[in-house]
Amino acid sequence: MAAFTEAAHAVAHEPHDEVKHVRMNRLGLWLFFASDGLVFALLLSARFYMNGTDTAPDVKQWLGLIITSVLLISSYTAYRGETALHHGNVAHGRLMLMLTILLGVGFFAGVVMEWSIAEFTVSEGYGTSFFSMTGMHAAHVASGVLLLFLAWRKAGKGYYDGGGLKAYGVSGVVMYWHFVDVVWVFFYPALYLIK
Amino acid sequence: MTRVVRAPIVVGLVLAIIGFAFGAGVLGAIRTARGQSFWEIEVGMSVGYVFALIGWLAGVGGWQHWGREWFGLEAKPYTLTGWKRYFGFSPDHKVIGIQYAVTFIVVFLLSGLTAMLIRVELMRDGKQIFTPDQYNAAMGFHGITMVAVAVAVLLGGFGNFIVPLMIGARDMAFPRLNALTYWFVPPVAVLLIIAVLMGGWESGWTAYPPLSSLHTKHGQVLFNLAVITFGLVSILGGINFLVTIIYERAPGMTWSRLPIFVWGAFAASLISFFFTQALAAALLMVLLDRIAGTSFFRQAEGGSPVLYEHVFWFYSHPAVYVMVLPGFGAALEILSHLSRKPLFAYRWVAGAMIGIVMLSGIVWAHHLFTSGMAPYLHAPFLVLTEMISIPTGLIFLGAIGTIWAGKLWLQTPMLFALAFIFNFLMGGVTGIYLADVPTDLHLQDTYFVVAHFHYTIVGGEIFALFAAIYFWFPKFTGRMYNETLGKIHFWLMFIGFQLTFIPMFRVGIQGMNRRIADYPHEYAGYNTFISLAAFLLGSSFLFFVWNMASAWLKGRVAEPNPWRASTLEWQVSSPPPEHNFDEIPVITDTPYGYGGGPAHHRPFAGGALATEEG
Amino acid sequence: MRRDFTLFTIVWALVTAASLAVAYFILRDMSFPTHGAEEASVIDDAFMALTYLACPVFGIVIAAMVVALLKHRSSGPNNGDGERILGTGSLPVVWFGVSSLLCAIVIIYPGLTGLFELRDHKDPDLRIVATAQMWAWTVEYPDSKVKVFGAQELVLPKDETVEVDITSIDILHSFWVPAFRQKMDAVPGQINKIYITPDRVGDRESDAAYRLQCAELCGLGHAIMTMPVRVVEKAEFDAWLKQQQSVTEAK
Numbered sequence A: 001m002a003a004f005t006e007a008a009h010a011v012a013h014e015p016h017d018e019v020k021h022v023r024m025n026r027l028g029l030w031l032f033f034a035s036d037g038l039v040f041a042l043l044l045s046a047r048f049y050m051n052g053t054d055t056a057p058d059v060k061q062w063l064g065l066i067i068t069s070v071l072l073i074s075s076y077t078a079y080r081g082e083t084a085l086h087h088g089n090v091a092h093g094r095l096m097l098m099l100t101i102l103l104g105v106g107f108f109a110g111v112v113m114e115w116s117i118a119e120f121t122v123s124e125g126y127g128t129s130f131f132s133m134t135g136m137h138a139a140h141v142a143s144g145v146l147l148l149f150l151a152w153r154k155a156g157k158g159y160y161d162g163g164g165l166k167a168y169g170v171s172g173v174v175m176y177w178h179f180v181d182v183v184w185v186f187f188y189p190a191l192y193l194i195k
Numbered sequence B: 001m002t003r004v005v006r007a008p009i010v011v012g013l014v015l016a017i018i019g020f021a022f023g024a025g026v027l028g029a030i031r032t033a034r035g036q037s038f039w040e041i042e043v044g045m046s047v048g049y050v051f052a053l054i055g056w057l058a059g060v061g062g063w064q065h066w067g068r069e070w071f072g073l074e075a076k077p078y079t080l081t082g083w084k085r086y087f088g089f090s091p092d093h094k095v096i097g098i099q100y101a102v103t104f105i106v107v108f109l110l111s112g113l114t115a116m117l118i119r120v121e122l123m124r125d126g127k128q129i130f131t132p133d134q135y136n137a138a139m140g141f142h143g144i145t146m147v148a149v150a151v152a153v154l155l156g157g158f159g160n161f162i163v164p165l166m167i168g169a170r171d172m173a174f175p176r177l178n179a180l181t182y183w184f185v186p187p188v189a190v191l192l193i194i195a196v197l198m199g200g201w202e203s204g205w206t207a208y209p210p211l212s213s214l215h216t217k218h219g220q221v222l223f224n225l226a227v228i229t230f231g232l233v234s235i236l237g238g239i240n241f242l243v244t245i246i247y248e249r250a251p252g253m254t255w256s257r258l259p260i261f262v263w264g265a266f267a268a269s270l271i272s273f274f275f276t277q278a279l280a281a282a283l284l285m286v287l288l289d290r291i292a293g294t295s296f297f298r299q300a301e302g303g304s305p306v307l308y309e310h311v312f313w314f315y316s317h318p319a320v321y322v323m324v325l326p327g328f329g330a331a332l333e334i335l336s337h338l339s340r341k342p343l344f345a346y347r348w349v350a351g352a353m354i355g356i357v358m359l360s361g362i363v364w365a366h367h368l369f370t371s372g373m374a375p376y377l378h379a380p381f382l383v384l385t386e387m388i389s390i391p392t393g394l395i396f397l398g399a400i401g402t403i404w405a406g407k408l409w410l411q412t413p414m415l416f417a418l419a420f421i422f423n424f425l426m427g428g429v430t431g432i433y434l435a436d437v438p439t440d441l442h443l444q445d446t447y448f449v450v451a452h453f454h455y456t457i458v459g460g461e462i463f464a465l466f467a468a469i470y471f472w473f474p475k476f477t478g479r480m481y482n483e484t485l486g487k488i489h490f491w492l493m494f495i496g497f498q499l500t501f502i503p504m505f506r507v508g509i510q511g512m513n514r515r516i517a518d519y520p521h522e523y524a525g526y527n528t529f530i531s532l533a534a535f536l537l538g539s540s541f542l543f544f545v546w547n548m549a550s551a552w553l554k555g556r557v558a559e560p561n562p563w564r565a566s567t568l569e570w571q572v573s574s575p576p577p578e579h580n581f582d583e584i585p586v587i588t589d590t591p592y593g594y595g596g597g598p599a600h601h602r603p604f605a606g607g608a609l610a611t612e613e614g
Numbered sequence C: 001m002r003r004d005f006t007l008f009t010i011v012w013a014l015v016t017a018a019s020l021a022v023a024y025f026i027l028r029d030m031s032f033p034t035h036g037a038e039e040a041s042v043i044d045d046a047f048m049a050l051t052y053l054a055c056p057v058f059g060i061v062i063a064a065m066v067v068a069l070l071k072h073r074s075s076g077p078n079n080g081d082g083e084r085i086l087g088t089g090s091l092p093v094v095w096f097g098v099s100s101l102l103c104a105i106v107i108i109y110p111g112l113t114g115l116f117e118l119r120d121h122k123d124p125d126l127r128i129v130a131t132a133q134m135w136a137w138t139v140e141y142p143d144s145k146v147k148v149f150g151a152q153e154l155v156l157p158k159d160e161t162v163e164v165d166i167t168s169i170d171i172l173h174s175f176w177v178p179a180f181r182q183k184m185d186a187v188p189g190q191i192n193k194i195y196i197t198p199d200r201v202g203d204r205e206s207d208a209a210y211r212l213q214c215a216e217l218c219g220l221g222h223a224i225m226t227m228p229v230r231v232v233e234k235a236e237f238d239a240w241l242k243q244q245q246s247v248t249e250a251k
Ligand code: HEA
Pocket: B206, B320, B321, B323, B324, B366, B367, B385, B386, B388, B389, B390, B392, B393, B394, B396, B424, B425, B427, B428, B429, B431, B432, B434, B435, B436, B440, B443, B444, B445, B449, B452, B453, B456, B457, B460, B461, C057, C099, C100, C102, C103, C106
């Protein structure tokens, strides 16, 4: 292979390079989603393996509906925030990120509430699925909130001024948020709706 | 004094201790508030550990060089130089490669010594040195540490060092992530050692519940935490390799020009990034059953131990190919360069590796033939498992086609690579006996299985590992090892290995089951023989350690390309310059230009790249 | 090249013949523990069939290595290169075809055929229930209410098909008598069945293959979780059962 011709064009810091960098980050992130998604998939399968298709009669349907809506809306605000920051509209972007954070915290609070009023225990079959699935998901939500908060702060310090590729960090965080949201789209029916 | 105190490892340790105290303290406060005792050992250790891990990673450099950026601060520059780089947070893939390689070889020797103790105990029937408890601790420790070595040493050590060089890249895709990933490893080792000091755990490396979820000792919790942490290493490392190989190839380095070792690393990374989560999930379920009171494995609540077996093997079967695929790559690479022949049937071999990846995910239940799983699952898993022999056979075709009519230069790495072919043939073919349900019903959980997997892992991967160590030693260190000592190591290891593990097949068929500290007197003869042979095998590593230590410190200075090999890593100085290539090379042909192909083995001038056209 | 192929063929034939001979004359008689049940034939035959098939495959690889090692050594990197054989021709296709065929054979015989033979439903003459716990076996003869436990003996009649219902009251264990070959895990809350037809008289005292051995790691007492097994003629078995019954009633 050592048949080399002239040296390639200099590599350092061409704009072309930054595009490649973002592409690499994006691929890395997607691979991470695939990998992390498998944990959720396994928990989901374990739920059906253990409990078949019965739901516990006493999950709080109204609460489930509320937190699900909250999470879905937060995906929309996250998307708005990302777009705004990409277009260099920092103020609006930050507002939207903050809204997302609040909605995320709201979701988390909903889960905590659900946990404290649940009429089944963790050692019952259904409780095992319910608590482990919502727990694992809530841990992801919490880390997502933390990441959104860091992005919000950095936006405030002017890191994303000018938008475009500079705001890639926000895209990464927001993609993560969507991922966590999509997971819930599978978990919600499995935990609440199936009869 | 302040220099010592500021050393990354010291800072990491201090923050780890603080983290542990914080985590355990907060947990204790919550527990007290709820009217429970402040300290409950298993929950306390788990929660404390999570914070200790964060503290450790931040302390060794994760915060200084990376974390600060997340908070909008400036990351600190890398200031460590010389040997100190190896004890700090370094984004250089060559430093990280050596960190992995040295760590895991030390763990290998430690775990090998444990195996020697196991053989002392098994030398005769009755009790020799271990109580059954201590035996289980030793066996579990040997099993899990060796599995960790096997999964990570070639990929982590050699993959990191060699792959970027081979594809003409300046570094891995995510250098800082790479550094962080390595620093997950020491906590794994520490946890396992503490677990052994606390009396170990009783469930081997497979941790089947309900033994692991309801019984056994506190060490089980540490085991689970260690393996989950190790899972992260595997996942993050795998992602890094995939992105590197996809995006960082030099111009002209097309997929059909990748050296075969890169293909091996790529295939193994595909498995480790995707499947490792299942291992983490399985052990997390066990952990939750222990510390949070869930019922994943309690029959009365709909849980089932067979569920665990499925999830566990869903990862742990593919994991054996994470071990052996880079081994295939390294061995084939060496066979080609030291036979001075192009790799035979290159495309078939690369395709076979991907074929193995695809099949590896759908054969796991061959570990469950005697588990009482639904009978209709037996036939499909028998068929799928045996189909893996087809792509694996193609790898063998590549190997023997490559040495056919070559110019075999029988230096130490070549001897190891040739032994790899023989050993893995034995291991692979005996795998078929296990995949065949009727024979497996008898052989499952006997020493036949032990012999099978030592032939595949030790005979296959570990022999390939030593081939790789000797082959790339001059590139890693800039010095040459001692050939005579290398050959002594090889012959002792090869003969010792055969004598140790061949009799295990026999005693297994005869009815000796595995994971026992004591056995019926009838099997004592074999076992004495096996133990003596194992000591011979063990003694070979004394020559290895001596050779490596003396060569690294005062060996002959190596040329850039002592093997006159044609891949890119040999076209730069030994050890390679800091950023690998002054100019990124442009590739115009396949990696194996032997026998009238494109140019190769150009003499080297001052670390610059050879620029002649072929 | 030509001479290489001749040598290859000779070595291949020799290695194959030698390994077949070893397999046929030595392994077949020496490897297995005592053949103590009809079902053992399926397993032993499968084992030997796989061994015979492995011999020529083994021979190919060894022969290629022998040729390379005998005729193509070199003392250094500067003695020129090997021939530039890329393997892009039809050889890989042939290899792929032949190994697929071989694989298909192995899957069908001894794989699937053996599996279905063992799976064949049999009408048991006797049913026993083997219950595992940490770290001892309890075997019950439900029809006669006899129970044996721990270091007592598991006694079975010769030439009768026995259904073994295997279960556990705590964690995973596994039921295995080497002389009978088949093995099955004891899973809490689940009953797994195997069928055994002992066809030879034997006992633990003279033969380690006649032991019920736990074959799934179960902690501290795993190694010693065994129970001696004795296979006797039907008449003797009935007498033993009677005697046990009276012992039970006396209690
Ligand atoms: C590197 C590690 C490694 C590798 C590569 C393999 C490879 C294989 N293994 Fe192995 N295995 C282990 C490590 C490995 N194994 C471990 C660690 C365990 C035990 C775990 C535990 O319980 O603790 C285990 C256990 C294990 C079992 C379960 C045993 C039991 O507990 O009951 C089975 C059953 O099917 C099995 C099968 C196979 C098969 C079919 C292959 C195949 O991939 C082999 C394919 C290769 C060949 C067949 C040879 C070359 C092919 C040719 C020359 C072509 C022609 C041949 C034919 C057509 C047949 N293995």
